[in-house]
Amino acid sequence: MEIQSPQFKQKARKAIADEQLQRAMGKAKIGFVGKRKKAVDALPEFDDLRSSARAIKDHTLEHLDLYLEAYERKVIASGGRVHWAETAEDARQAVLDICRAAGARTVTKGKSMITEEIALNDFLEKEGVRPVETDLGEYIIQLRGEHPSHIIGPALHLNKEQVEEDFRRVHTELPSGRDLSQPESLLGEARQILRPQYFQADVGITGANFLVAETGTSIIVTNEGNGDLTQTLPRVHIVVASIEKVVPTLEDASQILRVLARSATGQDMSVYTTLSTGPRRPDDPDGPDEYHVILLDNGRSSMLGTEFHEMLRCIRCGACMNHCPVYHAVGGHAYGWVYPGPMGSVLTPSLVGVDKAGHLPNASTFCGRCESVCPMQIPLPRMMRNWREREFERGLNPAAQRFGLGFWAFFARRPGLYRLATSMAIPTLSGLAGRRRWFRSLPFAGGWTRHRDLPAPESRTFMQQWRDRETLKQGGTSA
């Protein structure tokens, strides 16, 4: 996927002016925030669960090599294969090789952000393999030729009227008078269209929420059941997952599951939690003949041990973006790559470079709501600041900004000079405001006054007035 993060500002402005998008975002934010709160309030030990989930991932990341190798051994023992992919290119090629070997023309896909990260669909199509997204949201945006705007709600940016329009445009074989006014009727129609695809597909591709080292199991959590059909019906099942998805044991996975859905959708558990371990065994009623796992690094191992290490705890619940005022204002597409919101603002620079994604960690008010709801207690604002530090060190921020900051810092580091300068400037500025006491515009303050007025300083600075008061207290003898 083309990286459009350098155009963040323009894309954000467009998003703010987009009425359809704003309508969709308005509904989404109320839903997610309220549902999470209800689920969390109902579980007094939720914060303890967060701490224990965090400890599991911290431990795993300390011994990541060990657990990945243990996981690989178990996958092989259960009859599956593991393909190590250092880059997105390696991962795409591994998928294609498996598809070619299986003679695949059609592949079904469960919802997976990793396959977005490696831009798998475009690649497969170019190579003559037809990918069919089976998650309702993913299916909708595939019809529209778009990318997900949210990591758990890919079509969050759309209203149901837009989806109805798309379905009528594409599903021309269905009667034109059909009723598609309800979300349920849209879901029903998508199911009807998708059902035969599972049987046509030679390969099913899913992501993974967890990889379990103890058993070689991959786990997905879904709400529609499409993931199960994707991974059991076709002859070949490919799991594409990044290396930080591994956890030591099934017990660990179930611990983290207790915070995952509550943080994401406010459900106690997602509707389906599906475990798959290796290909079909002789006495299994169903399952694929081949089971492959593609383990993607794509820059993650280089985050280990850095100030961005803790980002690898992320379980992709989406709570950070669900609670982010910036995400609410601009939606997911403005971020310009795969991962939006606070987690994207930290992860995207790690994966594509801060020179391209520099806007993202800057476009935060540091309100801290993301960190306060993160089930893995990831210090997202701190890491956004760390990216700003890297940008500053490399001189990547705009010259005007650096100059302004340098000018300000020169005075802020010299209290005497600062006092002198402000005691002249502030009364002057206060006087300029006249009787209205507000500025509608002011040189060098356009960023402020484009959208709001600036209150004039009251009169003289506090420090000037305080000195007068102290002098008066001492009898007014000294000047």
Place this chain on the structure above:
Amino acid sequence: MKEDKTQPKRVGLFVTCLVDLFRPTVGFAAVKLLEEAGCTVEVPMAQTCCGQPAYNSGDREDAAAIARQTIEAFEEFDYVVAPSGSCAGMLKKHYPSLLKGTPHEARAEAFSGRVHELVSFLVDVLGVRQVPARHEGSVTYHDSCSGLRELGIQQQPRALLSSVEGLELKEMQNSDVCCGFGGTFCVKYPDISNKIVEEKTASIEGAGADTLLAGDLGCLMNMAGKLHRQGSRVEVRHVAEVLAGMTDKPAIGGGGR
């Protein structure tokens, strides 16, 4: 914490740059509240700004220099109090991590333990339960982010406001959602900031109160500036002004329209 009742506590007031430059009334309100609670208040002249503009722009060197300067200026006091959750959060939570691994590390840690935001200091440390203030009218209170999430300030200002005679608190929806100020964010990303503050002013208007209060002047200037641009009649003040009974002074920007 057991407090020594005999000795008056020596408080160094960290005025904050915005209060110093734009709204000295807040500084004098803070002094009044602290003195009424039995503290002696001093204002070291060697203070400027807490350093957040540098720190949040990735400029650690300038931020650390300002941190050292601030710590040195306030070393002699029992407490360091700021009428801002954001600046107090910077002094208390971020100076230690900023100066970690430097010769100032231990001093930053010790300093951190003495730093408090004004209203939470009054309630949590000094045990103030009521203020002798009077304010006829209804107010709504915005929870500024740093104070709320870094320092746990939420119930303290409401507790003191409930003791103000004549005052009615009308809660707004989503009082804990950011106002879109974010320091330099609001001028670096003005359109996004505007979108966020528009949501906030809608919540404020929805509360139907005459006056908006909060504990941080940055957020207040942002919200006041937007309300004024929109032609709102809501007055905007720092919570300390109401608690100190200083609402005879004009509100931010001289009042409503």
